[in-house]
Amino acid sequence: MGRHTDERGDAFPRAPTQEEWEAMGQEERDRVVDSLPGEVTWDEMAMPEGDRHFQGKVQAMDALRGYFKRQERKVYLGAELPIYYPGERRFAPDLLAVLDAEPYPRQKWVVSAEGKGLDWVMEVHVGGDRKKDAEYNVQRYARLGIPEYFIYDRARQRLEAYRLASPEAHTYVPMEQRQGRYVSRVLGLELQVEGDRLRFWTGTALLMESDELIARLEELLHGVQHRAEEDSRQLQDEVHRREQETRLRLEAEKHLVEETRRREEAERRLKELQAELERLEQRRD
Incomplete structure (x- = not known):
């Protein structure tokens, strides 16, 4: 496992690069995964944003979890889970989804060990500087190959959405609304802000x-x-x-x-x- 020192001199754990991972035996891989922390430091996280930030994540996860359970489809949903891409600085998105992944509880998601990266990410913004969510993460998540990225801005009660035009792309294309909703191809759902809530729709049916x-x-x-x-x-x-x-x-x-x-x-x-x-x-x- 390598460590990264950013411009402030802080060291943060990283997962091995894919080349390093492939050169390891299974026992060494297990040791590396076990050694990766299952939490992030205060230096890596945004400041707490109160109930509206928390509720935005919990309500969305609740609606999605109920939907995929009724669909009897395996989807892993996580919130503020440390994510380790090969050789990359870890991060912990507000909400994430990985399709066709076993939904058992995890302390972290190590891409090399899981065999795949994230399929869908949402950040909830309430206050403070939007630059991290609206600029830095737009570039970073696209570079990592995450197919779709949503920003739920609760302060403005608006939604922004991005997707990769192809699996090979590394730059997001902003999604266009369709009849006031964004269509998530990954989730197979439509998203819309109504009042003070983020709503998910399947056709004309609202996910309660x-x-x-x-x-x-x-x-x-x-x-x-x-x-x-x-x-x-x-x-x-x-x-x-x-x-x-x-x-x-x-x-x-x-x-x-x-x-x-x-x-x-x-x-x-x-x-x-x-x-x-x-x-x-x-x-x-």
């Missing part, structure tokens, strides 16, 4: 974040419970109505039986009177 999904599920659950309560009330009303109908029918049947008995009794009594009348008439004759 976990808190939004939970709120939607709670809303749906409330609707289901309301409908269940309404169905239960209607069922109770129907049961009560049928009980009333049954009671009225039984009363009607009882009344009919009573009326039938009275009619039969009246008919019997009438026959008896007619028979008595006939006997009286016979005696008179």
Whole structure:
């Protein structure tokens, strides 16, 4: 593993060059990877930018993680992970994606050991000097061959996007918006700033974040419970109505039986009177 001294005289760990890596045996490679720090120093990082910077990363990662999980596609997503390109000074982007990579937790990404570099990077800018994100990183990430680079400027609520025109290119081309959105060929998604959030779209479908999904599920659950309560009330009303109908029918049947008995009794009594009348008439004759 080599070390680099910048213009200030600070030394920062670097991964070996690709030529040095290929000359190593597996045991030496493992030792080199283990020796590379899994964190970056304060000298290498931008100053903390507060909740809006943190939320910008977390919300974007949350939406992407949920999407790729539902797609059942292997994608590694990382935030502020130390990245070691061969012979290059390490860096830690706010958010990164590597397609078709195992999504287990990592302390660092060593390109030579992983077998591939980053596919997509996003930096979140809130305050301070934009030069690092908007100028230096535009040149650096293109030189390293990272296919797409996005800058989410939360202070201005705007998005900038760059891509390599070809795998061999080492200079970014700014992306053009399409109906207010940037199309990420790497992610297979469209990106757009709406209000105070960065939104991801797949076609006409919005990728919701976990808190939004939970709120939607709670809303749906409330609707289901309301409908269940309404169905239960209607069922109770129907049961009560049928009980009333049954009671009225039984009363009607009882009344009919009573009326039938009275009619039969009246008919019997009438026959008896007619028979008595006939006997009286016979005696008179």
